[in-house]
Protein backbone atom coordinates (compact mmCIF):
# COMPACT_ATOMS: atom_id res chain seq x y z
CA UNK A 146 0.00 0.00 0.00
CA UNK A 147 1.15 3.53 -0.74
CA UNK A 148 0.30 6.42 1.59
CA UNK A 149 0.86 10.01 0.46
CA UNK A 150 0.51 12.91 2.90
CA UNK A 151 0.18 16.49 1.66
CA UNK A 152 0.62 19.21 4.26
CA UNK A 153 2.29 22.55 4.99
CA UNK A 154 4.03 20.77 7.89
CA UNK A 155 5.81 17.72 6.44
CA UNK A 156 7.79 17.38 9.71
CA UNK A 157 4.61 16.10 11.38
CA UNK A 158 5.08 12.76 9.63
CA UNK A 159 8.53 11.92 11.08
CA UNK A 160 6.96 9.49 13.63
CA UNK A 161 5.90 7.28 10.71
CA UNK A 162 9.54 6.14 10.62
CA UNK A 163 9.04 4.47 14.01
CA UNK A 164 7.62 1.24 15.37
CA UNK A 165 5.46 -1.09 13.28
CA UNK A 166 4.89 1.35 10.41
CA UNK A 167 8.63 2.01 10.26
CA UNK A 168 9.29 -1.74 10.06
CA UNK A 169 6.57 -2.19 7.41
CA UNK A 170 8.31 0.52 5.36
CA UNK A 171 11.65 -1.26 5.73
CA UNK A 172 9.98 -4.47 4.47
CA UNK A 173 8.34 -2.51 1.60
CA UNK A 174 4.86 -3.53 2.76
CA UNK A 175 4.02 0.16 3.05
CA UNK A 176 5.46 3.01 1.01
CA UNK A 177 5.11 6.54 2.35
CA UNK A 178 5.39 9.85 0.52
CA UNK A 179 5.34 13.21 2.32
CA UNK A 180 4.77 16.34 0.24
CA UNK A 181 5.15 19.96 1.26
CA UNK A 182 2.13 21.84 -0.06
CA UNK A 183 4.18 25.05 -0.12
CA UNK A 184 6.29 23.58 -2.93
CA UNK A 185 3.22 24.26 -5.10
CA UNK A 186 2.65 27.79 -3.74
CA UNK A 187 1.65 30.44 -6.24
CA UNK A 188 4.25 33.09 -5.37
CA UNK A 189 7.61 33.76 -3.72
CA UNK A 190 5.88 34.27 -0.39
CA UNK A 191 4.96 30.57 -0.55
CA UNK A 192 1.32 31.60 -0.09
CA UNK A 193 -1.22 28.77 0.08
CA UNK A 194 -4.25 30.56 1.57
CA UNK A 195 -6.48 33.55 0.97
CA UNK A 196 -9.48 35.33 2.45
CA UNK A 197 -12.87 33.58 2.25
CA UNK A 198 -15.43 34.58 -0.36
CA UNK A 199 -18.53 35.80 1.46
CA UNK A 200 -16.43 37.17 4.34
CA UNK A 201 -15.85 35.78 7.79
CA UNK A 202 -12.94 34.90 10.01
CA UNK A 203 -9.78 33.10 8.97
CA UNK A 204 -8.20 32.03 5.72
CA UNK A 205 -9.06 29.30 3.23
CA UNK A 206 -6.53 27.08 1.45
CA UNK A 207 -6.42 27.83 -2.27
CA UNK A 208 -7.60 25.24 -4.80
CA UNK A 209 -4.75 25.96 -7.22
CA UNK A 210 -2.00 24.83 -4.86
CA UNK A 211 -3.97 21.78 -3.76
CA UNK A 212 -4.76 20.84 -7.36
CA UNK A 213 -1.09 20.97 -8.32
CA UNK A 214 -0.02 18.93 -5.28
CA UNK A 215 -2.70 16.25 -5.75
CA UNK A 216 -2.16 15.97 -9.52
CA UNK A 217 1.45 14.95 -8.83
CA UNK A 218 0.43 11.81 -6.91
CA UNK A 219 -3.11 10.81 -7.90
CA UNK A 220 -3.86 7.83 -10.18
CA UNK A 221 -6.99 5.82 -10.99
CA UNK A 222 -6.07 3.52 -8.05
CA UNK A 223 -6.00 6.36 -5.53
CA UNK A 224 -8.46 7.25 -2.84
CA UNK A 225 -8.31 10.91 -1.83
CA UNK A 226 -9.02 11.55 1.85
CA UNK A 227 -9.76 15.13 2.76
CA UNK A 228 -9.46 15.58 6.52
CA UNK A 229 -12.16 17.78 7.97
CA UNK A 230 -14.23 17.85 11.19
CA UNK A 231 -17.25 18.03 8.89
CA UNK A 232 -16.48 14.64 7.34
CA UNK A 233 -17.75 11.10 7.84
CA UNK A 234 -16.70 9.82 11.27
CA UNK A 235 -13.72 7.47 11.07
CA UNK A 236 -14.18 4.06 12.71
CA UNK A 237 -12.88 0.49 12.50
CA UNK A 238 -15.25 -0.38 9.61
CA UNK A 239 -13.81 2.50 7.56
CA UNK A 240 -10.28 1.41 8.53
CA UNK A 241 -11.08 -2.06 7.16
CA UNK A 242 -12.43 -0.62 3.89
CA UNK A 243 -9.42 1.65 3.46
CA UNK A 244 -7.01 -1.21 4.16
CA UNK A 245 -8.15 -2.76 0.85
CA UNK A 246 -7.08 0.32 -1.07
CA UNK A 247 -3.77 0.35 -2.97
CA UNK A 248 -3.16 4.07 -2.55
CA UNK A 249 -4.40 6.63 -0.03
CA UNK A 250 -3.75 10.36 -0.36
CA UNK A 251 -4.27 12.43 2.79
CA UNK A 252 -5.05 16.12 2.19
CA UNK A 253 -4.29 17.81 5.51
CA UNK A 254 -6.04 21.14 5.86
CA UNK A 255 -5.09 24.11 8.04
CA UNK A 256 -6.76 27.47 8.77
CA UNK A 257 -10.48 27.30 7.83
CA UNK A 258 -9.88 24.29 5.61
CA UNK A 259 -9.49 23.58 1.87
CA UNK A 260 -11.54 25.32 -0.86
CA UNK A 261 -14.43 22.92 -1.51
CA UNK A 262 -13.82 22.94 -5.27
CA UNK A 263 -10.87 20.61 -4.67
CA UNK A 264 -13.29 17.92 -3.41
CA UNK A 265 -15.77 18.69 -6.22
CA UNK A 266 -13.13 18.59 -8.95
CA UNK A 267 -11.66 15.17 -8.09
CA UNK A 268 -15.15 13.71 -7.59
CA UNK A 269 -16.26 15.10 -10.98
CA UNK A 270 -13.13 13.59 -12.55
CA UNK A 271 -14.22 10.15 -11.31
CA UNK A 272 -11.73 9.70 -8.45
CA UNK A 273 -12.67 8.18 -5.11
CA UNK A 274 -12.91 11.04 -2.63
CA UNK A 275 -13.95 11.00 1.03
CA UNK A 276 -14.19 13.75 3.59
CA UNK A 277 -13.19 12.14 6.90
CA UNK A 278 -13.30 13.33 10.51
CA UNK A 279 -11.57 11.52 13.38
CA UNK A 280 -14.00 12.85 15.99
CA UNK A 281 -16.46 15.53 16.93
CA UNK A 282 -13.92 18.14 17.92
CA UNK A 283 -11.74 20.60 16.01
CA UNK A 284 -7.98 20.22 15.61
CA UNK A 285 -5.62 22.90 14.28
CA UNK A 286 -4.76 20.80 11.26
CA UNK A 287 -5.34 17.49 9.51
CA UNK A 288 -1.86 16.03 10.13
CA UNK A 289 -2.62 14.31 13.43
CA UNK A 290 -5.93 13.02 12.01
CA UNK A 291 -4.10 11.59 8.98
CA UNK A 292 -1.61 9.79 11.22
CA UNK A 293 -4.45 8.32 13.31
CA UNK A 294 -6.09 6.93 10.17
CA UNK A 295 -2.81 5.71 8.68
CA UNK A 296 -1.97 3.82 11.87
CA UNK A 297 -5.41 2.19 12.21
CA UNK A 298 -5.41 1.21 8.52
CA UNK A 299 -1.85 -0.01 8.22
CA UNK A 300 -2.06 -2.46 11.15
CA UNK A 301 -4.78 -4.30 9.19
CA UNK A 302 -2.45 -4.94 6.26
CA UNK A 303 -1.03 -8.49 6.27
CA UNK A 304 2.58 -8.53 7.44
CA UNK A 305 2.47 -5.27 9.42
CA UNK A 306 1.74 -6.84 12.82
CA UNK A 307 4.10 -9.51 14.17
CA UNK A 308 1.15 -11.67 15.25
CA UNK A 309 -1.79 -11.53 12.79
CA UNK A 310 -4.04 -13.04 15.51
CA UNK A 311 -3.83 -9.73 17.40
CA UNK A 312 -6.45 -8.09 15.17
CA UNK A 313 -8.96 -10.97 15.19
CA UNK A 314 -10.47 -10.48 18.62
CA UNK A 315 -9.77 -6.91 19.61
CA UNK A 316 -12.01 -4.00 20.54
CA UNK A 317 -14.22 -2.90 17.61
CA UNK A 318 -13.28 -5.94 15.50
CA UNK A 319 -17.08 -6.33 15.46
CA UNK A 320 -19.56 -3.52 16.06
CA UNK A 321 -20.03 -3.11 19.81
CA UNK A 322 -17.32 -5.62 20.78
CA UNK A 323 -14.95 -4.43 23.50
CA UNK A 324 -11.99 -6.51 24.61
CA UNK A 325 -11.69 -7.77 28.20
CA UNK A 326 -9.18 -6.09 30.56
CA UNK A 327 -5.63 -7.45 30.35
CA UNK A 328 -3.27 -8.52 33.16
CA UNK A 329 0.33 -9.73 33.34
CA UNK A 330 2.84 -10.66 36.08
CA UNK A 331 3.00 -10.25 39.03
CA UNK A 332 -0.23 -11.95 40.19
CA UNK A 333 -0.57 -9.26 42.89
CA UNK A 334 0.46 -5.62 42.50
CA UNK A 335 -0.02 -2.93 45.19
CA UNK A 336 -2.54 -5.17 46.92
CA UNK A 337 -4.63 -5.78 43.78
CA UNK A 338 -4.90 -9.39 42.67
CA UNK A 339 -5.35 -10.70 39.14
CA UNK A 340 -8.81 -12.34 38.89
CA UNK A 341 -8.42 -15.89 40.22
CA UNK A 342 -10.00 -17.51 37.17
CA UNK A 343 -7.17 -16.28 34.92
CA UNK A 344 -4.69 -18.33 36.98
CA UNK A 345 -6.85 -21.45 36.92
CA UNK A 346 -5.83 -22.87 33.53
CA UNK A 347 -9.54 -23.60 32.90
CA UNK A 348 -9.95 -22.28 29.35
CA UNK A 349 -13.74 -22.53 29.27
CA UNK A 350 -14.07 -20.54 32.51
CA UNK A 351 -11.48 -18.00 31.32
CA UNK A 352 -13.42 -17.48 28.07
CA UNK A 353 -16.65 -17.02 30.05
CA UNK A 354 -15.01 -14.51 32.41
CA UNK A 355 -13.47 -12.57 29.52
CA UNK A 356 -16.78 -12.32 27.67
CA UNK A 357 -18.60 -10.95 30.67
CA UNK A 358 -15.71 -8.63 31.68
CA UNK A 359 -15.63 -7.20 28.13
CA UNK A 360 -19.38 -6.60 28.21
CA UNK A 361 -19.32 -4.85 31.57
CA UNK A 362 -16.36 -2.76 30.42
CA UNK A 363 -18.33 -1.72 27.32
CA UNK A 364 -21.37 -0.75 29.45
CA UNK A 365 -19.23 1.11 31.97
CA UNK A 366 -17.45 3.22 29.32
CA UNK A 367 -20.56 4.16 27.37
Ligand code: SAM
Nearest residue numbers: 228229230254258278279283284285286287290
Ligand atom coordinates in the same frame (compact mmCIF):
# COMPACT_ATOMS: atom_id res chain seq x y z
N1 SAM B 1 -13.39 25.66 9.77
C1 SAM B 1 -13.39 24.23 9.83
C2 SAM B 1 -14.75 23.73 10.30
O1 SAM B 1 -15.36 24.38 11.15
O2 SAM B 1 -15.19 22.66 9.87
C3 SAM B 1 -12.31 23.74 10.79
C4 SAM B 1 -10.94 23.92 10.25
S1 SAM B 1 -9.69 23.23 11.29
C5 SAM B 1 -9.28 24.59 12.35
C6 SAM B 1 -8.30 23.11 10.23
C7 SAM B 1 -8.05 21.75 9.65
O3 SAM B 1 -7.83 20.81 10.68
C8 SAM B 1 -9.17 21.16 8.80
O4 SAM B 1 -9.15 21.66 7.48
C9 SAM B 1 -8.87 19.68 8.86
O5 SAM B 1 -7.91 19.29 7.89
C10 SAM B 1 -8.24 19.52 10.25
N2 SAM B 1 -9.17 18.99 11.25
C11 SAM B 1 -9.64 19.64 12.34
N3 SAM B 1 -10.43 18.87 13.07
C12 SAM B 1 -10.46 17.67 12.46
C13 SAM B 1 -11.14 16.44 12.74
N4 SAM B 1 -11.93 16.30 13.80
N5 SAM B 1 -10.94 15.41 11.90
C14 SAM B 1 -10.16 15.53 10.80
N6 SAM B 1 -9.50 16.69 10.49
C15 SAM B 1 -9.66 17.74 11.30
